[in-house]
Amino acid sequence: MGVEFGLLGPVxxxxxxxxxxxxGAPRHREVLGRLLVxxxxxxxxxxxxxxxxxxxxPGGAVGAVRTFVAALRRSLEPGRPPxxxxxxxxTEGPGYVLRAGRDAVDAWRFEDTAARAAAAPPHAAVALWDAALARWRGPVLADFPHAAWAAAEQAxxxxxRLDAVERRADAVLATGAARDAVADLRAHVAAHPGREDGWALLATALDRA
Known part of the structure; x- marks a missing residue:
């Protein structure tokens, strides 16, 4: 239906x-995020x-959820006849389901593009890794950083994402452009010092450069 959804950043x-x-309000976005997850x-x-x-x-919570869903429906399908x-x-059985195609959600498109990049030769892989990482607008479900329902998907x-950064760097090294990988890898290991693969890639890039 042409609607696209974002999880890689604020909902x-x-x-x-x-x-x-x-x-709408945060609760509306939280319902949408929960259904996307x-x-x-x-x-x-x-x-x-x-x-x-x-x-x-609170009392009336079930009614509130139904109100949030009704508002989301109006926002997502503004042309739907009354x-x-x-x-x-x-509405299905005891609850709700969001019928979004796999190409309609940024997180799912990121995963699919990453899978293609992993199977591609180096030059094509770099472009695909760039396309995958470009879908990120910020932390996953950034407006709900402490929600228990979001924790597993965020992690x-x-x-x-971290794996994608490292695999992109590996592909860059495979093309012979070691100098191009150094700056990104330095920033990567500075932000995530526990990533052993990142340090190994940085050492390789520095050696080849």
Missing amino acids: AAWDGKGAPLPL ARGRVVPVGRLVADLWEEET RQPSRLLV RLESL
């Missing part, structure tokens, strides 16, 4: 022309309530 959505869609699986209403209010659930069911944010995607 975001864009229409078919690339214009940002208004997602579910990757096409139904999230029961009770699970949404528990995730949004981790410590104490009373016509949403085709994107769908998983950040690990993939």
Whole structure:
């Protein structure tokens, strides 16, 4: 339906022309982020309530979640006729599911591009790694840094990003452009000193340069 979604940074959505869609208040964006993290699986209403209010659930929380979902539907499908069911944010069984294609979510496109880069020869790989890393606008789900429901996906995607930085550097070295890899690797190991592969790549780049 032309809507694209962002997890690699603050939660975001864009229409078919690339214009940002208004997602409303933080709770609205949190519901959208939670549904995106579910990757096409139904999230029961009770699970949404528990995730949004981790410590104490207020009265009327279920009704509030339904209100958030209704507002998101209006934002994501502004041209949907009244009373016509949403085709994107769908009610299914005990909860909701977001029917987003794999090419409609920046995190999933990052993973797919990274998989292509890993299988490509060096020069093509560098371009693909650059395209994959360019999808990052900031930390994963940046507007919900402490949400328990987001922690596993944040850690998983950040690990993939760090791996992508190192594999890009390895591809750059394979093209013979060792000097080009040095600055990026220095910044990488300064930010992540525990990355042994990063240090090994930097030592190799310095030696070849």
